[in-house]
Structure formats: C-alpha cells, structure tokens
Amino acid sequence: MNEWMKKGPLEWQNYTHKEVRVTASEKGYKGWVLTTDPVSANIVLVNFLEDGSMSVTGIMGHAVQTVEIVNEGDDRVRETLMHLFTSGDCKAYNPEDLERKKNSLKRWLEKNHIPITEQGDSRRTLCVAGVLTIDPPYGPENCSSSNEIILSRVQDLIQGHLAASQ
Secondary structure (H helix, E strand, O other): OOHHHHOOHHHHHOOOOOEEEEEEOOEEEEEEEEEEOOOOOOEEEEEEOOOOOEEEEEEOHHHEEEEEEEEOOOHHHHHHHHOOOOOOOOOOOOHHHHHHHHHHHHHHHHHOOOOEEEEOOOOOEEEEOOOEEEOOOOOHHHEEOOOHHHHHHHHHHHHHHHHHOO
C-alpha cells in the first residue's frame, strides 16, 4: 500500500483547493485539487486553460506515488473551485430567507396534516413522521427518505406549496 493510501480523509482534505504535483504510475500531473474520494483515495484535479476553459483529470488513488503541494491558492481560486459544478440557477440564501422558507413550508405541511418536527442543533432540518428529512433550501429536491411512497407524496406537496406561493 502506498503512502497516499495510508493517509485518511482528514489528511487528504488538507490538499483540497491547493495546487499540487502528483506522481502516479510513473506519470506526472499538476493541477488544483477539487476533491479526494474518501473511500478510494482518488484525486480530482482541475486545470484552468488559457482560453478560459478547464480540464478535469481523475487520478486513481492506488496509483498515486507522491503528492506535493505547489501553491496554497487564494480565496479567488477557492471560490472558483467550490462553485465549479453548481448550476447557474443555484443561488445563495441568507439565513432570514431560509428561516422564512422553512416556517412557510412547515405551516403548509401542518395545514395538510403532515406531522413535522425540526431537528439538528441549529433546527434547520425538517423531519416528516420520523422517516423523511427536508434540508435547506427546502425544495422537493432537498427531501431524503428510504420510503419512496412518502418521499414522492411529500415532494408533490412541496411542489404544490411552491406553485401556490408564487
């Protein structure tokens, strides 16, 4: 097992958003670390090209021989990497907007006789009947449940709420 594979996710995280030089299978790679897979130790590198485009390279964790940090990066690079794969319609919500959306959705679900509670330290996650969670920003795509029937019905209710509130 190589040295890279012996490290753990917390150590790999120290390389995120930094420019590195990687040697893997006798080949050299250089780029900004977008992420590292916590199970396979695979590394995803991003290179910004002169024409404004980018290239993304995946390096298999078992092939990694050395990883050397070349550049610590700055806030601009970090922001660019963090928002690289977010869709154009993805927007940031301020805490007041999220609280308003949460309370509005909670009232809507209670009006439809859905048992709902808040969970977590910050009380940001809504929980339906103990089997479904709704995380911010409280849209149908933010629902999570292993029960597909409940998931589908609650997502339909949320969609109805969004349509009614617009």
